[in-house]
Structures are given as structure tokens and as C-alpha cells.
Amino acid sequence: MSLEDLVEAFINLEEEKVLKNVESLVKMGKNPYEILEACRRAAEVVGERFERGEYFLSELVYAGEIFNNVMKIVLPLIKREIKPLGTILLGTVQGDVHDIGKNIFKAFAEAAGFKVIDIGVDTPPEKFVEAVKIYKPDIVGMSGLLTIAYDAMKRTVEALKEAGLRDKVKVIIGGGRVDENIKRYTGADEWADNAIVGVKKCKQMLGLGG
Amino acid sequence: MRVVKESKPKTPEEALTERRERIEKAVELKEPDKVPLILSSCGDLLRKYITGHDLYFNYEKAREAVIKFVKDYQVDMFLPVLGAEGFIFALAFAEYPDIAPAVRFWSGPMHDILKDKFTKWPGRELPEDSIFQFIGGQFMDIKEYAKFSEDPIAFVNEVILPRSCINLEKIGSPKANAALIRLGSEASKALKFLVDVTVDLANVGMPSLPLTSAYAPLDYIGDFLRTPVGVLLDIRRYPDEVKRACEALVEPIIKVALALKPAGAKYAFIPLHLNEYLSPKLYNEFYWPTLKKIIITLYEQGIKSFVFFEGWHDAHLETILDLPKGWGVALFEKTDVRKAKKVLAGHTCVMGGIPSSLLLEASPDKIKEYIKNLLKEVKVGGGFILANSVEIPKDVPSENLRALIEVVEEEGRY
Ligand code: B12
Numbered sequence: 368m369s370l371e372d373l374v375e376a377f378i379n380l381e382e383e384k385v386l387k388n389v390e391s392l393v394k395m396g397k398n399p400y401e402i403l404e405a406c407r408r409a410a411e412v413v414g415e416r417f418e419r420g421e422y423f424l425s426e427l428v429y430a431g432e433i434f435n436n437v438m439k440i441v442l443p444l445i446k447r448e449i450k451p452l453g454t455i456l457l458g459t460v461q462g463d464v465h466d467i468g469k470n471i472f473k474a475f476a477e478a479a480g481f482k483v484i485d486i487g488v489d490t491p492p493e494k495f496v497e498a499v500k501i502y503k504p505d506i507v508g509m510s511g512l513l514t515i516a517y518d519a520m521k522r523t524v525e526a527l528k529e530a531g532l533r534d535k536v537k538v539i540i541g542g543g544r545v546d547e548n549i550k551r552y553t554g555a556d557e558w559a560d561n562a563i564v565g566v567k568k569c570k571q572m573l574g575l576g577g
Numbered sequence: 578m579r580v581v582k583e584s585k586p587k588t589p590e591e592a593l594t595e596r597r598e599r600i601e602k603a604v605e606l607k608e609p610d611k612v613p614l615i616l617s618s619c620g621d622l623l624r625k626y627i628t629g630h631d632l633y634f635n636y637e638k639a640r641e642a643v644i645k646f647v648k649d650y651q652v653d654m655f656l657p658v659l660g661a662e663g664f665i666f667a668l669a670f671a672e673y674p675d676i677a678p679a680v681r682f683w684s685g686p687m688h689d690i691l692k693d694k695f696t697k698w699p700g701r702e703l704p705e706d707s708i709f710q711f712i713g714g715q716f717m718d719i720k721e722y723a724k725f726s727e728d729p730i731a732f733v734n735e736v737i738l739p740r741s742c743i744n745l746e747k748i749g750s751p752k753a754n755a756a757l758i759r760l761g762s763e764a765s766k767a768l769k770f771l772v773d774v775t776v777d778l779a780n781v782g783m784p785s786l787p788l789t790s791a792y793a794p795l796d797y798i799g800d801f802l803r804t805p806v807g808v809l810l811d812i813r814r815y816p817d818e819v820k821r822a823c824e825a826l827v828e829p830i831i832k833v834a835l836a837l838k839p840a841g842a843k844y845a846f847i848p849l850h851l852n853e854y855l856s857p858k859l860y861n862e863f864y865w866p867t868l869k870k871i872i873i874t875l876y877e878q879g880i881k882s883f884v885f886f887e888g889w890h891d892a893h894l895e896t897i898l899d900l901p902k903g904w905g906v907a908l909f910e911k912t913d914v915r916k917a918k919k920v921l922a923g924h925t926c927v928m929g930g931i932p933s934s935l936l937l938e939a940s941p942d943k944i945k946e947y948i949k950n951l952l953k954e955v956k957v958g959g960g961f962i963l964a965n966s967v968e969i970p971k972d973v974p975s976e977n978l979r980a981l982i983e984v985v986e987e988e989g990r991y
Contacts, residue, residue: 382813423892424854425809432810464710467806489710514933514970515621515708543888543911544967548938 368392370405377409378416380426382433389437399444406437410478414563427562428467431474438477451482453573456504456536458490460511460519468542469510472562476508479566492519492526499532506569509555512542520553528554537572541565592782596653600784600962604881604906604926608959612952612989614982615928615964617656620708622646624971629707630700632659634685636770644777650978654784657774660684660767661696662711664792664833665741665801669733671829674836679764681790681833685709687767690759692743695801716740717802719811722818725802726825737802789842791834791875791882793868794823796850809854812863823867831874844883844905845875853888853911860893872900881905885966886912894920910966918955928962930955931981936965936973941980948984956989963989 368391376384392402413430416422422430455476459466466488473483484502486494499507507527509520520540527533539557540550550558557572559565570576587595595610602609616622623632627642639659647655660682670676680687685698697703697710716737717725725732738745744756775785798819799808812819834845847868855864872882882905890912897907902924909917909929918927930951935944948963955961963985969978 380813420892423856423859425812425851425856425859428806428809428854429813432806462707462710464712470806513621513708514937514968517934517937517970518972544934546932546934548932548934552934552938 368395370397370401373402374405374409374412377406377430377433378412380413380429380433382429382436385433386436386440389440393440393444399441400449402437402441403445406434406441407478407480410434410475414475414566418561418563424471427471427475431471434474434478449480452480452570452575453505454482454484454502455506455508455569456484456486456495456498456502457508457510458486458495458498459488460509460516460523461489461491462519463511463513463516464488465512465542466510468512468562472508472510472541472565475562476566476569479570481566481569492523495523496526496530496532499527499536500530504536505573506537506539508565508569509538509540510542511540512544514544516542517545517549517552520549520555524554537569539565539568539572587782589780589782593779593784596782597784599653603959603962606903606923606926606960608991610991612956612985612991613653613962614985614989615654615656615962616650616652616969617658617965618646619658619968621971622969622973623657624706624708628699628705629703629709630685630698630705633661633698633709634700636684636766636773640770640774640777643774644781647778647781647783649975650982652783652982654786655778656786658682659770659774661688661709662800663687664790664797665695665733665737667790667833668792668797668826668829669730669738671730671832671836674832674839676761676764677833677836678789678840679768680760682767684763684767684770686763687760690756690763691745694741694743711800713800713804714741715802715804715807719803719815722811722815722822726818726821729822729825730829741801786883787837787841787843788883789834789837789845789880791830791845791847791871792826793847793849793851793864793871794826794830795819795864795867796848797826797830798822799851805851805854808851812859816863819863823863827867827870830871834871834875834880835878838878838880842880844881846883846885847872848885849887849890852886852890852893855893857892861896865893865896865899869896869899872904876901876904884908886910891916897921897925900925906962908964908966914961915951915954918961922958922960926960926962927955928964929966930963931965933965933967933969933973936977936981937970939977941976944977944980945984945987948981949988952985952988956991959991 373388459469476483486498538555540555541559543560545558557568599609600613603613623642626645631638643657663683666680667677688698699707745753778785799805885908887910906926906928914927914930
């Protein structure tokens with residue numbers, strides 16, 4: 368049982384093997400932080416395979432599920448605070464309840480080292496504004512798959528402006544039907560219709576390479 | 578802006594025949610006189626004329642909105658989808674061809690009657706002027722696959738409907754019986770509304786597709802029983818159970834689709850949901866075999882399929898060639914219709930090509946240029962229908978929609 372086995376099982380999406388490995392590594396007294404790092408590395412490889420077209424969304428969904436299940440075991444054991452790359456406030460915009468993509472993005476952003484605050488679906492602009500005031504994120508991520516989401520995203524950006532918060536955050540929109548046109552329309556800084564690219568753009572926006 | 582000269586005005590009958598033939602020729606993989614332009618709306622676009630609440634709760638006002646739209650925008654066909662996804666109910670009544678089609682799409686009043694948990698509605702759970710939301714949910718436990726597969730219709734009636742509709746919670750209770758009687762009477766109003774819309778459209782020279790509907794078995798499980806993510810995880814953890822359930826769904830789904838055959842249905846609409854998620858391996862194992870069986874059986878029965886390949890379908894494009902030539906119409910969403918046309922020319926009528934984001938954000942000239950370039954590539958040889966794939970937002974400027982219609986007039990002629 369080694370971290371290498373764990374990484375390999377994760378990349379191959381062998382859920383049972385991953386969880387068994389994690390449990391026995393924990394029992395052996397392995398530093399939970401190292402286990403977390405191993406899973407992050409594995410998630411990165413899963414993302415690369417997705418970008419190369421070897422893995423599909425169902426693999427991302429499954430990898431996200433495995434990652435979350437590992438976190439359930441490992442996170443409570445990590446004592447010292449991990450300094451995140453940055454904080455992302457994430458929600459699906461008003462009128463839209465699609466959240467599968469949002470959740471995948473969340474899992475991969477967390478795996479990359481971001482702290483993600485998820486404020487759920489059908490989120491009105493006011494709620495985004497409130498949450499920005501409370502959590503002071505570096506990035507606001509808006510997810511939306513419906514065409515009515517375009518308008519909701521635009522209204523959310525405007526609400527951030529009105530609250531004087533627009534300059535304090537970067538805004539990225541995501542979801543299968545956003546593109547350069549919609550980025551312009553909504554006034555966001557970046558867009559992504561793919562979680563892996565989205566994570567890269569978040570890093571870039573914070574000047575962390577990508 | 579250049580204004581296109583209208584050739585001498587046609588009577589509604591002439592326009593209807595011309596448009597219908599134009600579309601039929603394209604479906605038959607031939608070159609019509611002009612590339613057909615079809616627009617559709619699930620609600621948002623029509624909110625140009627009507628509030629979300631009225632659209633789903635007031636049949637008369639909804640009729641007016643549809644007619645206003647087609648008078649303002651003279652396309653070859655307009656497909657309004659004015660109800661929520663109710664295939665769960667159609668399947669429950671698969672044995673009853675007089676009932677299944679009537680409950681296929683839900684109107685707002687039907688939601689009031691059933692108090693279903695699948696959907697939320699404007700003026701009810703949602704603000705007055707929004708579109709309805711299909712939420713779905715997990716109504717079947719992982720341990721129930723076997724029981725479901727034994728007899729899907731019985732299971733849906735006995736277990737899923739009571740769990741998913743508050744007013745059907747207790748089968749046989751006065752409340753549940755009353756709900757079903759009310760549903761029946763509302764369903765005939767809703768059906769009459771659909772017929773009325775067809776007549777209204779014909780009166781202004783616009784054909785309608787004689788439609789019935791079917792479903793991909795794996796999507797049925799994802800949308801109504803286990804949630805999409807649930808079923809994606811199930812195929813990893815319990816592959817055999819999922820496969821059996823898909824197989825058990827084939828026959829009931831075909832029954833639902835055939836229910837409208839005696840009434841003249843010629844096309845079965847099938848929107849695909851999980852196609853984009855699946856790798857070719859999983860697609861060919863869990864998704865395509867049962868869907869293919871449904872499409873082929875319907876084709877043999879004289880019903881072509883009108884399949885909406887949602888999301889990216891690139892990885893599975895070639896599997897469409899497994900179907901008999903002329904099996905139906907393939908509407909693509911994110912898959913580039915140029916690419917689809919290359920693969921499917923002479924085999925499948927390809928439909929789509931208008932990005933809603935372009936209509937929303939680009940100038941009329943940009944739109945014209947885009948569509949002109951697109952048509953140049955895809956119209957050759959016929960078998961192509963220009964259409965939107967996802968909803969056109971209500972805020973799309975009128976001049977952009979007009980530019981779209983004009984450019985087809987200018988560049989779509991054969
Ligand atoms: C699954 C699904 C559903 C499920 C949603 C379940 C859930 N919990 O999310 C259910 C059945 C509930 C549903 C409901 C509806 N749906 Co739906 N649905 C889909 C479907 C099939 C897949 C969506 C999906 O999950 N894709 C997979 C995910 C992983 O992709 P994604 O969201 O794009 O996410 C990726 C990236 O965009 C990115 N990402 C996502 N979010 C973010 C955020 C940030 C910040 C970043 C950086 C990146 C990022 O990362 C992800 C991974 O790469 C699509 C069709 C399709 N294939 O896309 C239709 C679709 C989105 N639905 C549609 C519609 C119309 C509806 C309904 C109105 C249906 C109806 N008529 O009843 C309702 C609306 C409910 C509502 N108000 O929101 C339309 C939208 C059309 C439009 N543009 O308006 C689509 C496009 C289908 C279609 N082609 O017509 N739907």
C-alpha cells in the first residue's frame with residue numbers, strides 16, 4: 368500500500384480500491400496532508416485525460432465523487448490550516464437549477480487547492496452580493512446552463528457594481544452555453560465551458576500561472 | 578439594412594404547402610427550393626409577448642402569443658414546446674394509447690392538480706414572470722432496480738407516482754382518485770389547446786410536425802428515477818441492474834410513441850440528455866443499444882425519429898450510421914453541424930446551426946455573415962435544416978431575428 372498505488376487507483380477511477388487504500392494509509396499513520404496531495408495529483412491527471420478526450424464528463428463526475436469521499440475521511444484529520452490558492456465564491460445563477468457542472472468545477476477547483484464557497488442554485492444577485500461581503504472571495508464564479516442565465520449573470524455583475532464590489536473580485540462565468548459573446552454580454556472577466564479550463568483561468572486571474 | 582423584396586403574397590394554403598414541402602424534401606435528404614428555417618421555443622422567447630405564468634396557465638393567451646410570434650417572424654416552422662417534461666406519466670399510461678399522449682407534457686394546471694415534485698412553476702413556487710423549472714429528483718432507491726425492471730409500468734404507477742406527486746401519495750384515497758379525475762379533464766383541455774395551436778398556425782400558413790415522443794431509456798432513469806448523477810454513479814457500481822432496467826424500458830417507451838400513430842404521427846421527438854456525459858465505451862454499452870432499438874422499431878412502423886442530440890455529440894457521431902438511411906432528423910446542439918453534415922450526408926437529415934448567444938450579442942451584419950458562411954458549407958446536396966438548438970433568450974433584438982430570416986432568404990436558395 369503506497370501513495371503511488373493510491374494515485375494510480377484514483378486515476379483509473381477504482382473507487383473501492385481508492386477508499387480502501389486511503390483507510391489503510393490512515394491506519395498506517397500516513398500524514399493525511401500527503402494523502403490529500405496525492406489525490407490532488409491524481410485529480411490533475413484525470414483533468415488532463417479529460418482535456419485530451421480520453422475521459423468524458425461521466426469520468427469527471429465519478430472522479431469528483433471519489434475525491435469528495437476521500438475528503439470525508441481525510442479532511443477531519445488535517446489539523447493545521449491549509450493556505451488555499453485563493454477563495455472562489457460559486458453559485459448557479461437565478462432561475463437556473465443546473466448544478467452538476469458547478470459541482471464538478473467545485474471538486475476540481477478544490478483539488479487544485481482553492482477554497483470554494485458554494486452558495487447553491489437559483490441564486491439571486493443580492494445573495495451573491497451578500498456573500499461577497501461576508502466571505503471576501505478573490506473570484507466570483509457563476510454557473511448557468513439556461514439562456515435565461517445570461518441575463519441573470521449580467522444582473523449579478525451589475526449588482527456587484529452597484530454595491531461597489533466589482534473591482535474587488537474577478538468574475539468568471541461557466542456552463543455549457545457561455546462563450547466570448549456571453550462574456551461580453553454579462554461583463555464578466557473570464558468564461559469557461561469546461562471545468563479544467565475554468566480552474567486554469569482562475570489560477571491565471573490570480574497571477575498563478577495556469 | 579437591405580430589405581428583401583417579398584415575391585407576390587401567397588395565400589396561407591400556398592404558404593403552408595410550400596413550407597411543408599420544403600421541410601419534407603430536406604428530411605428526405607433532397608434539395609428543396611430553399612434551406613428550411615425552423616425556430617423553437619420552450620418558453621423564454623415567447624416571453625416577448627406574454628408572462629411566464631400566462632404562458633403555462635392560460636391556454637388562450639398562450640395561443641395568442643404563438644400567433645403573434647409567427648406573424649412577426651415568418652419562419653418555415655415554429656415549434657412551441659409549451660409544457661413541462663411529463664414522460665414519466667406517459668409511461669405510466671403506456672398501455673392506454675388514448676391517455677398516454679394527453680399527459681405527455683404538463684401544463685401549469687396539471688401541476689396544481691398533481692402537486693408533483695418534479696417541477697416548479699411561475700406564479701406558484703416561482704416568480705410570476707419566469708419559465709417553469711424541471712427539477713427532477715431521486716424517487717427510486719438503488720435497491721429497487723430489480724423490482725423496477727420486473728415491470729416498469731406497474732412500478733411507476735405503484736411506487737413512483739405516489740412518491741413524486743403529493744396528491745397521489747395514497748393510491749385509492751379519495752384525494753388521489755379526485756386528482757386523477759381532474760387530471761383527465763385538464764389533459765383533454767391541454768390536448769385541445771395543442772390541436773388549436775396547430776390549426777392557428779395552419780391558418781397563417783405555417784405547418785406543424787405531426788409529433789409523438791419517445792425517450793432514451795438511460796435518460797428516463799436519470800431524469801425521473803435516480804437523477805442524472807445518480808445513474809452515472811449507478812453504471813459504475815451496479816452496471817447489470819442499470820442495463821436490465823434500460824432493456825425493460827424499451828417496450829413501454831415504444832408503446833407510448835406508437836400511441837399517436839393512428840392519429841397520424843410521423844415523427845417521434847427524442848431529446849437526449851446523458852449522451853454527452855458518456856465515453857464511447859459507456860455510450861455503446863449503456864445508452865445506444867436500447868435507444869437504437871427504439872429508433873429502428875419506430876422506423877419500421879413508419880415513424881421517423883427527430884432526435885435532439887444535446888450537448889456535444891462528437892464522440893458518438895458515427896454511431897448514427899448504424900441506423901437505416903433516412904431514419905429521421907438529427908438536431909445538434911454543440912456539435913458543429915458542418916462536421917455532422919460531413920459524416921452524415923446522404924444518410925441523415927442534419928438540423929441546427931444557429932447559436933443563441935450569437936443572436937443575443939452580435940450585430941445583424943455579423944449574424945448574416947455567420948449564417949451565410951455556414952450555409953455555403955452545409956446546404957450543398959440538401960438534407961439540411963437551419964434551426965436554433967437551445968432556447969433563444971427573450972432579450973434577443975428583433976432586428977437580429979429579422980436578419981436571420983433575411984439571410985436565409987438571400988443565401989439559402991438552391
Ligand atoms: C442534466 C440536465 C438537466 C438536469 C439538471 C440536473 C442538475 N442537478 O444539474 C435537469 C433534468 C434537472 C434539467 C432541467 C432543465 N433543463 Co436541463 N439539461 C441537462 C443536460 C442534459 C446536461 C447538463 C449538464 O449537467 N451537463 C454536464 C455538465 C458537467 O456540464 P456543464 O454544466 O456545462 O459544466 C461544465 C462546464 O461548463 C464547467 N462549469 C460549469 N459551471 C461552471 C462554473 C464556473 C465558474 C466555471 C469556471 C466552470 C463551470 O464545468 C463543467 C465540467 O466541465 C443539458 C444538455 C446538455 N447536454 O448540456 C440540459 C439543458 C442544460 N437543459 C435545458 C433545459 C431547457 C432544462 C429545463 C428548462 C428543461 C425543461 N424543459 O423542463 C429544466 C430547467 C431547470 C432550471 N430552471 O434550471 C437546456 C437549456 C437550454 C437553454 N439554453 O435555455 C439544455 C441545454 C438542454 C437543451 N439542449 O435544450 N436539466
